[in-house]
Amino acid sequence: MKEYNVLLVGLIMSASVSMLHTSAMANGSSGTAKTITLDNMNPHIKTMEYAVRGPLVIRATEIEKELAAGAQKPFKEVIKANIGDAHAMGQRPITFIRQVLALVSYPELIDKSDFPADVKTKAREILAGCKGGSAGSYSDSSGIEIIRKHAAEYITRRDGGIPANPDDIILCAGASEGIRATLKLFVETSAGEPGVMIPIPQYPLYSASLAEFGMHQIGYYLNEATGWSLDVPELERSIKEARGICRPRALVVINPGNPTGQVLTKKNIEEIIKFAHKEGLFILADEVYQDNVYAKGSEYHSFKKVMMELGEPYNTMELASYFSTSKGYMGECGLRGGYSEVVNLDKSVKAMLLKSISAKLCPTVLGQATMDCVVDPPKPGSPSYDLFIKEKTDVLQSLAKRAVMIADTFNSIPGIKCNPVQGAMYAFPQITIPAKAIEAAKAKGQAADTFYAFELLENTGICIVPGTGFGQYPGTYHFRTTILPQPEKLAVMLDKFKEFHVKFVEKYS
Template sequence: MFSRNMMPSTNCIVTNSIKKVKGKDFLSLRIVDLTQRPRLLASARARGDRLLTLDNLNPCIKAMEYAVRGPLVTRALEIEKELKQGTKNLFNEVIKANIGDSQAMRQTPITFVRQVMALVTYPELMKISIFPDDVKERAKLLLSGCGGESAGAYPLSPGNEFVCRHVAEYIEKRDGFPCDSKNIILCAGATEGIKQILKLLICETEGLKPAIMVPVPQYPLYSSTATEFGMRQVDYYLDESRGWALTTKELTRALNDAKGLCNPRALVVINPGNPTGQVLTKENIEEIINFAYEKGLILLADEVYQNNIYDKNSEFHSFKKVMMEMGPPYSEMELASFMSSSKGYTGECGFRGGYIEMINFEPEVKATFLKSIVAIHCSTLGQVAVDCVVKPPEPGQPSYELFIREKTAVLKSLAERAEMVANTFNSIEGMSCNAVQGAMYAFPQIYLPDKAIQIAGKQQISPDTYYALQLLENTGICIVPGSGFGQKEGTHHFRTTILPQHKKLKKMLQKFRTFHEEFLKKHK
């Protein structure tokens, strides 16, 4: 608090920043004399100092964390370089089980997708007879929606009209309810779409910062984006003892705890779950929709893994379909749902394609949203990938048989690997793992000895980070510590993908077993 004789003059401003001291946040105030600013800047330039430093960098960006590509991955890349340079190690390769990048793990691309991309990129190839007629027809149609019929032209901000129309047809067929192609916006992967929607919510109300309700464990995109945008995150915990179930009781608890601290505006649901791999039942989705309606929350449905269902007793139900089946007033709620070409059976992460469906938003809000993304374009190849996902070859077309064979093989293999991963972790002492019903990940709980927890404390890292670092240095397996996704206090987890191909996955799991047994002995 300033006393009267300490108040700055009109030529001064008071700046503030948050500084961490021994893990706690403190408000630091500084008086800046504006009349001295030119002299100080000139002096800084003369010394060769940079104008942008950590001291004046956006504090929200500094506070961001994204565990999937965090320090462990940096170390994994360093080890990989060392191995290429001939450094001797306990292993001869790094297995990157930290991220859902199918083709980095040698998943074979779907022929139809790559053929259409090839022709869109280089139409001269249409003269070659090796390309089926349906591939050529699709490429011509997509090119007709591009400026100058060229993939190199700027695409429209909402996306190629033919792709938007095909997305709407896909949703109609999936849900059995009408879908307006004007509600479809193509985006550079679901990640970009989610961030653009979250931007709409950045508005303080009665002095309270906006917040989003996020499942824990959660995909770090949500926590990092909330931090970047200066929003708050309201955590609701999934119940591990019940297969990562989502309960309205826990949603109510989380919302009540947030009262007076922030203004929750949206409820995020990830189905199938990342990192937890659970698939919501229709009844559970109905409960969630009812909760969101009663509490006045916009629904954000992250449904990028809708094609990745492995459990025979599970089925994907879209939030839109369930809302529509429930009828008014639920069918009139605001919902933004997200889908991607990076997941499923295509795994085309590098082309960055995805879509948003926005339903029941005010026309003025949607118009403002479209205005906000006018300079943000989904690449033409990303849109092609989305088009191939939502409108694959149909029976009777030349590409159909090969497409079905490849799609079936990918999903069958993923289902086998999902079962293999859960069964293996459940057979290892000191580990437990819920069934991987869908998505591409397992999130096992590990029971760490006190000695390991004490060592981690001395190193000022979380116990599961210590475990993951030891695993990487001794086996070359790169995973993500559970603390990067959030977890109940006192529990320790890690996320691993199920994406390494069978032979490599089997090898990885055996190395996991040996390491974990030796880790327990070493830290008894």
């Protein structure tokens, strides 16, 4: 009987292998049959889109190769204004951070180098938190304890003394990981498909992750006419429409905004918190740009602080806030450092969250060390303090100048309208695209702003992301550019942009 079963299983297996083989042949492939094909793979992955690294960027990289191979083009280099990656655009690392990382990676240098004493102290402290005293060991899944403690102290200072608990801090490999770990908690369908409210325009991590997790995207439009403000009546409209289709569970707010660059006022944050409370929503506050505030009169207010200051019943709401080493003045995107602070979460759910992240073992220890330098920077009077402050201030002041320069230049071009870049690292101007260009785009099967962005790339080498990648009010066209090219390069980029736009409008008028 046992042998018969084995035989049967064998027959079924060979039958399925031969079926797979036939289907691989049908797919036109030869050799070993593919076990995974477009037809049998996870459909959610197929629906995901991530414009910031989409077809335009692929083409930009091809053009770079063509230029390197000697191709003649109307430009000499590609300017990648598509992604918020400061170091890729020439920003220098902060000395203190890199010195600490050098010592943490190669501890022999602690005694041999003449690095400042506070750098050595920090490196020793981080290494003492590493198992085996090495950054090459796994850490606890939520991160090294001393760094979580420093993060909690940082938040307490930032929020004017409102306490943060190290147990609420989860270090992550970039904010993206923390955000995705939180979003996954809501994948539960017993009372309908789970829905998450996200701004439109949005940072595509959200649309992509919701698509991947099979969750419903509830878009609420930001108001371009009032500087991309987040209006509560619009939140009301979008949740009302969504209730028929899904079960709204969480509200994402990006402040300062990506791609829109707005900074929310305290009053606006209060209204949003009250809305979330009324609707029983969990708040995900994406605050990775908290150091990137430039405009006079704009100020960053953390959602946690505003929520706690509102008092009962709001101060017991569930909220997760995210921070990152990729943005701010440090721009250490490749090191993958971040944290989430998750407050008022049900104890058992928190245990589940910690369990789920433990399957990934831990965020990179060098990323955690970078985060430690950010949340526990040199103190006044310490040897690294003056240089640290100078480098930090230089970066932020230069970004502030570039923010103004970009908005002013775009506003000087007929057919382009740009809101002030109050914060973050992007401008999201609106473009008027001539009817003939819209027709030409249709003929190519492209959205009009994608067509515009491709023409810009092919004619000038400037790589931006079309508004379609972030979502926009129907019938409007936008693009996102970063403010990250260094000032001289930015000036060249904006001149070329202006010239291109004028010619584009002439060509299609």
